[in-house]
Amino acid sequence: MVDNSNKYLLQVHELKVTYFPANGDPVRALDGVSLDICSGEVVGILGESGCGKSTLASALLKMLPPQAKCEDGSILFRGRDLLSLPERDLRAIRGQEISLIPQDPALALNPVMTAGSQVSEVLRSHLPLNTQQRRQGVLDLLREVGFNEPQEIYSTYPHQLSGGQRQRIAIAQAVACRPALLIADEATSELDVSLQAEIVTLLSQIRRQHGTAILAISHDPVFFAGFADRMAVMYAGRIVEVASTDVIFGRPLHPYTQALVRIATSSVVTGAAKSARLPVIDGETPNPTSLPVGCRFEPRCCERMDVCSRRYPPEFMPAPLANVNCFKYGEHVD
Amino acid sequence: MSTNSPANRGNEPEPIGRFLCASGLCKKYARGSLWQKDRSITAVRDVDFEIQHGKTLALVGASGSGKSTVARCVARLERPDSGQILIGGTDIAQLHPSELAPFRSRIQMVFQDPVTSMNPRFSAREVIEEPLIISEPTIIGRQSGQVGYTREDRRDLVRTLMAEVGLSPDWMDRSILHFSGGQRQRLALARALVLRPQLLVLDEAFSGLDLSTQAQIANLLLDLQEAHQLTYLLISHDLALVVHLADVIAVMSGGRIVEIGPTQQIILNPSEAATKKQLVSAKLATAKFAAAVGAQG
Numbered sequence: 001m002v003d004n005s006n007k008y009l010l011q012v013h014e015l016k017v018t019y020f021p022a023n024g025d026p027v028r029a030l031d032g033v034s035l036d037i038c039s040g041e042v043v044g045i046l047g048e049s050g051c052g053k054s055t056l057a058s059a060l061l062k063m064l065p066p067q068a069k070c071e072d073g074s075i076l077f078r079g080r081d082l083l084s085l086p087e088r089d090l091r092a093i094r095g096q097e098i099s100l101i102p103q104d105p106a107l108a109l110n111p112v113m114t115a116g117s118q119v120s121e122v123l124r125s126h127l128p129l130n131t132q133q134r135r136q137g138v139l140d141l142l143r144e145v146g147f148n149e150p151q152e153i154y155s156t157y158p159h160q161l162s163g164g165q166r167q168r169i170a171i172a173q174a175v176a177c178r179p180a181l182l183i184a185d186e187a188t189s190e191l192d193v194s195l196q197a198e199i200v201t202l203l204s205q206i207r208r209q210h211g212t213a214i215l216a217i218s219h220d221p222v223f224f225a226g227f228a229d230r231m232a233v234m235y236a237g238r239i240v241e242v243a244s245t246d247v248i249f250g251r252p253l254h255p256y257t258q259a260l261v262r263i264a265t266s267s268v269v270t271g272a273a274k275s276a277r278l279p280v281i282d283g284e285t286p287n288p289t290s291l292p293v294g295c296r297f298e299p300r301c302c303e304r305m306d307v308c309s310r311r312y313p314p315e316f317m318p319a320p321l322a323n324v325n326c327f328k329y330g331e332h333v334d
Numbered sequence: 335m336s337t338n339s340p341a342n343r344g345n346e347p348e349p350i351g352r353f354l355c356a357s358g359l360c361k362k363y364a365r366g367s368l369w370q371k372d373r374s375i376t377a378v379r380d381v382d383f384e385i386q387h388g389k390t391l392a393l394v395g396a397s398g399s400g401k402s403t404v405a406r407c408v409a410r411l412e413r414p415d416s417g418q419i420l421i422g423g424t425d426i427a428q429l430h431p432s433e434l435a436p437f438r439s440r441i442q443m444v445f446q447d448p449v450t451s452m453n454p455r456f457s458a459r460e461v462i463e464e465p466l467i468i469s470e471p472t473i474i475g476r477q478s479g480q481v482g483y484t485r486e487d488r489r490d491l492v493r494t495l496m497a498e499v500g501l502s503p504d505w506m507d508r509s510i511l512h513f514s515g516g517q518r519q520r521l522a523l524a525r526a527l528v529l530r531p532q533l534l535v536l537d538e539a540f541s542g543l544d545l546s547t548q549a550q551i552a553n554l555l556l557d558l559q560e561a562h563q564l565t566y567l568l569i570s571h572d573l574a575l576v577v578h579l580a581d582v583i584a585v586m587s588g589g590r591i592v593e594i595g596p597t598q599q600i601i602l603n604p605s606e607a608a609t610k611k612q613l614v615s616a617k618l619a620t621a622k623f624a625a626a627v628g629a630q631g
Contacts, residue, residue: 193571219545259546
């Protein structure tokens with residue numbers, strides 16, 4: 001692993017996170033998640049609510065809620081294990097080397113501070129700049145994220161801005177210190193379609209100009225098209241498939257990925273007539289307190305075999321650079 | 335089941351023709367502080383549309399175009415400043431709340447967020463039967479001459495409805511906290527259906543849900559519409575989903591309906607700039623995806 005530390009920016013290995021609610025059974029939100037991200041790469045995490053994708057995002061910054069615990073695994077960032085770093089060192093990393101674009105900027109921004117001073121705050125806590133330089137830096141950032149009149153935006157309050165503008169302010173905050181890794185947790189799901197496309201364009205542009213690696217998280221496959229290089233599909237706390245975006249969309253391997261892509265395809269605007277039923281995945285995601293022993297998708301899978309309910313499928317590699325946890329692609333003799 | 339049983343009561347013979355006709359709807363919201371009440375913004379201006387029995391009208395448009403305000407006026411959660419909303423010859427736009435009771439049971443609303451639109455201390459059964467308990471003394475008791483629903487009647491009705499929306503009736507006494515987002519949206523539908531309404535107003539009823547859950551709920555809505563000849567007023571910013579559900583699409587922009595017509599016509603031959611813009615952005619957003627899937631699939 002040490003050999004690869006130059007190639008990989010971030011290496012997550014067998015990460016396990018459990019929530020211990022005050023009343024009720026512990027919930028294993030992440031169950032052995034491994035993922036590598038190279039410098040300048042855009043990796044997408046595709047999964048539905050409750051699959052653990054947001055837990056992964058907060059675990060990477062070690063910002064899990066108090067009732068959650070990292071039980072096992074490691075998170076190596078440029079060769080250093082974030083899980084064993086003291087809080088003081090982590091604060092230097094957060095915002096400067098790894099930063100987060102929040103899902104809901106309306107909640108993440110301070111309502112009584114102007115947009116400009118909130119971006120300026122990030123610069124002040126990480127970089128030795130004087131007031132003049134900071135102001136100039138903020139104006140440059142605001143222009144970079146697409147504001148034509150940064151002077152005016154500098155002194156507006158979040159409530160005076162639209163949803164898309166607020167998201168741009170949050171992005172300006174996140175890229176202020178030129179981090180090596182940007183985590184975008186459902187960064188566009190609150191916005192309408194045309195704004196979503198604009199934000200994706202902005203993120204691609206930031207990546208091109210500064211070589212920033214991006215870990216993008218969404219429940220919508222469409223979000224990743226033309227944006228992510230590789231994608232990891234999560235289901236009930238585990239990654240079930242990792243492959244290049246072309247493979248995920250063109251020849252998805254795991255039955256869950258296949259179903260998701262099928263549903264997303266039917267949501268592309270066409271002249272389809274009313275009353276044609278949409279393709280669906282039968283059933284619901286499993287209850288996280290009582291997960292199946294075998295493959296977690298097995299109860300809803302239309303290609304299940306006997307072995308699927310008995311044990312969890314190991315990782316198979318049916319195509320170069322495509323990993324999938326499904327018995328369809330390998331031994332299933334018990 | 336006898337014809338007098340609660341589940342069948344209120345099922346009228348299948349009606350045809352116009353169900354609702356709105357004309358000249360206007361709604362302003364007061365804005366500014368207590369001392370500047372005169373400042374206001376016009377959310378909806380001169381909106382006209384009709385909905386046919388058993389059909390779906392979808393209102394689409396960018397955020398802030400007035401879709402939700404129209405929906406809230408139709409459900410009479412807001413009182414329009416001017417204009418008419420005719421249902422079977424009665425204008426409900428300016429009716430006093432006390433006279434609205436008979437219409438409330440015919441028009442039910444499903445909200446965007448199934449988590450915040452329910453009392454977290456209720457069980458599934460309490461959520462679904464609450465409209466029955468509230469409306470009973472006012473309409474059902476008076477109109478049908480029956481004394482009302484017994485506890486057992488209500489339980490039966492809840493059981494039927496839960497099965498109908500795809501939830502196990504055995505879960506009726508569980509707290510709603512144990513239901514997932516998609517299951518709660520099913521509960522919200524069951525609650526809306528309990529009074530056997532004719533019109534459901536669905537205000538962004540999908541947007542908080544996962545993709546696969548959205549598809550399940552969309553299919554459920556189509557099934558329910560076929561089974562009960564329901565009329566839908568659907569509000570959504572997701573044009574792709576709307577195409578699957580709507581008979582007629584009305585495109586809103588700046589508080590007005592700029593274009594209204596059959597779904598196929600709007601999608602294939604849009605005439606207004608605002609409609610084209612909506613279509614282009616929806617197609618652009620999915621173009622790369624469609625290309626990626628089509629390239630190899």
